[in-house]
Amino acid sequence: MIVDLQKFIANGRPHWSGLEKMLDRIEAEPNEQLSLGQAQKFHQLYERTAADLAKVTTFSSEPETRRYLESLVARAYGEIHETREKRRKIFPLQWFFHTWPQTFRRHIRAFYLSLAITIAGCIFGGAAIAFDPEAKPVLMPFSHLMQDPAKRVAEEESATGNRLAGHKTSFSAELMTHNTQVSIFTLALGMTWGIGTIIMLFYNGVILGAVAVDYIRAGETKFLLGWLMPHGVIEIPAILIAGQAGLLLAFALIGRGSRTPMRTRLRELSPDLTTLIIGAGLMLVWAGFIEAFLSQYHEPVIPYSAKIAFGFIELILLCFFLAKAGAVKK
């Protein structure tokens, strides 16, 4: 049987047009709530259009009408069957003080794993530089780290002028963008079943461990702490959080021990990934400011003890924030 297309279109058109108008309105004003009557009308129009689609698919191969109805049903289906929270106005403070730390704590085991991988890298890097100092160019191929630590400290402490005068803001921006890129990359490499994320975390750890042991062996521990702590206590956890997100992505892909399909696992994880990476990005903005405006100044301009104390305070506040903020009282 082939449907009487003209009659079919004439009968269905008022309903299809009605649905199209409602969809246009819903899509243009996503925050607007439909009244009960409007929701019932919307559902009724959707069901009618879906039935017409079934009819036209079964009894006629007229593609234009079918495509039109398919596009309407596809749009309405997403609105009617969506069970996830509808987009609302953004509440930055609510997100910052509740959503972000709660999300971090919910996936704390992935963070611990991220931390363990970095520590393993630190141990490897530190041991490598301790046993084979000649390996320095291989372990940390960055020109500013190649210098002898004692010589560098002497140069930094004898510098009279402000080395970063006129460059602080641009240096800070450079640090922020570079570190954020590294964090996003660490997250994105979770798609390699976590192998890329693990390599990134381990390599970061290797550099950190090698630099630390290099300065400690040269007797410059105080300089090292004063140089790294003000920004490092924020920057390193930010990279670890990006690693946490990357590992979560990898777990969702692998799905070991889970009976839910991969698509569902990824769907459930997606909001948390966004939260974690935005949180890490904010931390890196702060770390960039501190590195450019504080970390690069040494004694006698700023006492090391003051810089170390500042770093400790930051670390305690960060730990307190991530551990307690947004906690639900029992």
Next chain:
Amino acid sequence: MKTSTLNIRTPEGIVFSQNLAGPVIRCIACFIDQLCIQVVMIVFSVIVGLLGVVSFNLAVALYAIGYFAVNIGYGIFFEWSWRGQTIGKKLLRLRVVDVEGMRLQFNQIVVRNLLRFVDSLPAFYFTGGLTCWLNSKCQRLGDIAANTVVIRAPKISEPDLEQLLAGKFNSLRQLPHLAARLRQNITPAEADIALQSLLRRDEFDPVARVELFSGLADHFRGKVEFPAEATDGVADEQFLRNVVDVVFRAKN
């Protein structure tokens, strides 16, 4: 198996399909978006350059942050504001949608755009392109992680057959019993061929058009034998129009 359509079955048992966009058209859209980003950056650098007169340091910082923000934020901003479309996608009528047909969420857009970092490895979106080529739903890694697909969304308007079928005398309708038999003998696929050939008649080369309608008319004449008074003097194209009228309009 790789398919060009994404079929979604609703709980009501209705199936609707979306045409998936292939890697080549997505690559062109991506190229257009990259051009747009470059244009934005040129304009931005001019503005920042003016600021450089006041503070060169600040101008360099703003440019670095701006370049980063535009590169990362371009896709997120447009796909969120335009419901799954960037400028490139809009021009080529592509759209990012949820793989299950649900409403596209902000976090899905963020994830698929951040994962461009890995899709672009080692250069020129090689990983993303390859994944897209091999994946059954033409998804790059970012799409897989975000549960999204890119579909072709041609401009669709309400169908209008008035202009095609109305207001013309149909000699076949003078013989209702034969017209009924014609409707019975024609399959939906054949009816579709007849209808589509009429809807697209202006797209054909004149010679090809004559040949096509001649062939189709012969085919449909063989379905039911109408008396000479109903078909004599009726051109092939008009005969086909009469057939479509009979098939798609059961009653007057």
